[in-house]
Amino acid sequence: MKILLFFRKLSMDLYLSIKRFPVAIFLSIATAVLLIFINHIQPSSYDYDFRILLQRLAMVVSLGIPVALCIDLFFERRENTKWLIKLISYLVAEILLILYFNFLLTDLSMVSVTRFIAIFLVAILVFMFVPYFLSRDFFEIYVIKLFTRSIITGIFTIVLFGGIALILLTLDRLLEIRIEPRTYFDVWVLCLGLFASCFFFSGIPEKSKEFSNENYPNAFRILVLYIIMPIVSVYTAILYIYFAKILITNQWPNGLVANLVLWYGAIGTIIIFFVSTLNNLNKWVKIFIFWFPKIIIPLLIMMFVSIAIRVNAYGVTELRYFAIMLGLWVFGLMIYLNFSKKKRGIIFVISLALIALISVSGPLSSYSVSMYSQNSRFENILNKYKMISDNKIVPAKTTVSSADKTQIEDIVSYFSSAHRYSDMKYLPVNFNIYVNGDFKKTFGFALGNDGAHYSPDTSTYYDYSSKSTNEAYNIEGYDDMILLSSDYANTTIVGSNGITAKYNSKDHLLQIYKNNALLYEKSVAGIIDFFNLKFGTTNREDLNPSQASIIFENSKISGKIIVQGLHAGRDSNIDPLNIYGFQSIILVRLKT
Numbered sequence: 001m002k003i004l005l006f007f008r009k010l011s012m013d014l015y016l017s018i019k020r021f022p023v024a025i026f027l028s029i030a031t032a033v034l035l036i037f038i039n040h041i042q043p044s045s046y047d048y049d050f051r052i053l054l055q056r057l058a059m060v061v062s063l064g065i066p067v068a069l070c071i072d073l074f075f076e077r078r079e080n081t082k083w084l085i086k087l088i089s090y091l092v093a094e095i096l097l098i099l100y101f102n103f104l105l106t107d108l109s110m111v112s113v114t115r116f117i118a119i120f121l122v123a124i125l126v127f128m129f130v131p132y133f134l135s136r137d138f139f140e141i142y143v144i145k146l147f148t149r150s151i152i153t154g155i156f157t158i159v160l161f162g163g164i165a166l167i168l169l170t171l172d173r174l175l176e177i178r179i180e181p182r183t184y185f186d187v188w189v190l191c192l193g194l195f196a197s198c199f200f201f202s203g204i205p206e207k208s209k210e211f212s213n214e215n216y217p218n219a220f221r222i223l224v225l226y227i228i229m230p231i232v233s234v235y236t237a238i239l240y241i242y243f244a245k246i247l248i249t250n251q252w253p254n255g256l257v258a259n260l261v262l263w264y265g266a267i268g269t270i271i272i273f274f275v276s277t278l279n280n281l282n283k284w285v286k287i288f289i290f291w292f293p294k295i296i297i298p299l300l301i302m303m304f305v306s307i308a309i310r311v312n313a314y315g316v317t318e319l320r321y322f323a324i325m326l327g328l329w330v331f332g333l334m335i336y337l338n339f340s341k342k343k344r345g346i347i348f349v350i351s352l353a354l355i356a357l358i359s360v361s362g363p364l365s366s367y368s369v370s371m372y373s374q375n376s377r378f379e380n381i382l383n384k385y386k387m388i389s390d391n392k393i394v395p396a397k398t399t400v401s402s403a404d405k406t407q408i409e410d411i412v413s414y415f416s417s418a419h420r421y422s423d424m425k426y427l428p429v430n431f432n433i434y435v436n437g438d439f440k441k442t443f444g445f446a447l448g449n450d451g452a453h454y455s456p457d458t459s460t461y462y463d464y465s466s467k468s469t470n471e472a473y474n475i476e477g478y479d480d481m482i483l484l485s486s487d488y489a490n491t492t493i494v495g496s497n498g499i500t501a502k503y504n505s506k507d508h509l510l511q512i513y514k515n516n517a518l519l520y521e522k523s524v525a526g527i528i529d530f531f532n533l534k535f536g537t538t539n540r541e542d543l544n545p546s547q548a549s550i551i552f553e554n555s556k557i558s559g560k561i562i563v564q565g566l567h568a569g570r571d572s573n574i575d576p577l578n579i580y581g582f583q584s585i586i587l588v589r590l591k592t
Helices: 002-020 022-039 048-076 083-103 110-132 139-173 182-202 218-249 255-278 283-314 318-339 346-360 366-384 402-418 438-443 524-535
Strands: 460-466 480-486 491-494 499-504 509-514 517-523 539-543 549-553 557-570 578-590
Touching: 002 022, 002 182, 022 048, 022 182, 048 083, 048 110, 110 139, 110 346, 110 402, 139 182, 139 255, 218 255, 218 283, 255 283, 255 318, 283 318, 318 346, 318 366, 346 366, 366 402, 460 524, 480 491, 480 499, 499 578, 509 557, 509 578, 517 524, 517 549, 517 557, 524 557, 524 578
Parallel strands: 460 539
Antiparallel strands: 460 557, 480 578, 491 499, 499 509, 509 517, 549 557, 557 578
């Protein structure tokens, strides 16, 4: 009986959420339909531009969900508003989304994607504070209700998906009813678009709902007060011990410590927001709120100095900019908590929304600041070697140091992957880092070891692999076949005819020798660049031998490299590339 009552109440809640937020639910379903359609585009009819168009459309439609919620909640608190005004608000929002789609979401580049994420975050934050923008009492409990509802929604959605997926798997394996792998993705999207959205929306408190400390969820109170806050306190003590070690040894911390302090500060700030309503009811909360904003200040200063050292060495990138802005948000709120007598939780949410908006728009955006910083580094190096004449780059007349060569390569590749060549100062028109000889012609020195280059990206991982077939082992017309496999370490493999293949893990170089004479060398990083440019993705695990082949030839040797596995990654835009594994079949033909 209780189960029937539960499902009856659930059905009623879902019905009321559809009635209360019809536009948001429609957009949620539309997003699910678009994602399913994208999932079912057949490879034979694959159109890359069309697929990107659909992905952009799905992104902007999903952005409309929190926007529609903001409009509904705003007018829900204003009962006397005419329906025409609400309709106009929807039309204005639609026009803005169309403009955003056509002018700010023109592709899926780093700039477009990070801007979308930031704007989506802003929309969610606005959705959180719109109902309480004027009436701020117990705003924190309202947000806690939304937060706990989202967790419950996530758990229910995962259980629902798991149950349906298990049924489909059983039909596939036991009854031999063929279930396509992509069907599982369809089910997941439908669970999100239909069930999760309706269930979450049904839990959004209505306008008549009033809150007090009695509405504070008991389980959440126990979690925060007696588990998370003690862990943060112990973590604070560890950071201060490390801080003392720095002062004693006079060795400045690395970038990892700066990240740990940053996320520690952000988590501590969120905790203060969640427990602030209990300040006068719990002594432990009162102590935490009083001391945390004071204790964290020296750690934040240490973090800013650590980031400044990295910026001074490598300039500003989008990732470092976001770290700085998040740090400034935490620092600003700590100052606010230390000096404000009447602390308002809504300031936390509004300030974060403003920070996110500033980070992706206007002259102070992460993109503008990063491009300016990298251009300044670029110009300083060029001036150092007198490589600028009439606002154009001229090849270096003196020897450029290895360090400065690396910096020039990193800056050019940063603009290549994150922005456009036209955003760089002094570069010639139609310059392309991937065109053989273009880099050397412009700067007077070759790019890397053999003109090959890798394309860096923020926190990017590269995974390419091919399936072994008979074609892969067909050595007809070749003098030797070498199976090379390396994980981090230097590797040397001698073929049956005395041809030797060596992999240098430090320089990422593949070299082929005959009687200790170097016949050919290839940058493995350059192979990543080739695949990335060829396939337009950093992950392809279904390559056939012809797709995974690199043809090479010079006056001494010819052949091809069939990549079986290539796995690499980098932490930020200008950090070095790490190659974790490289497996290949090398077919060699010697020239007489």
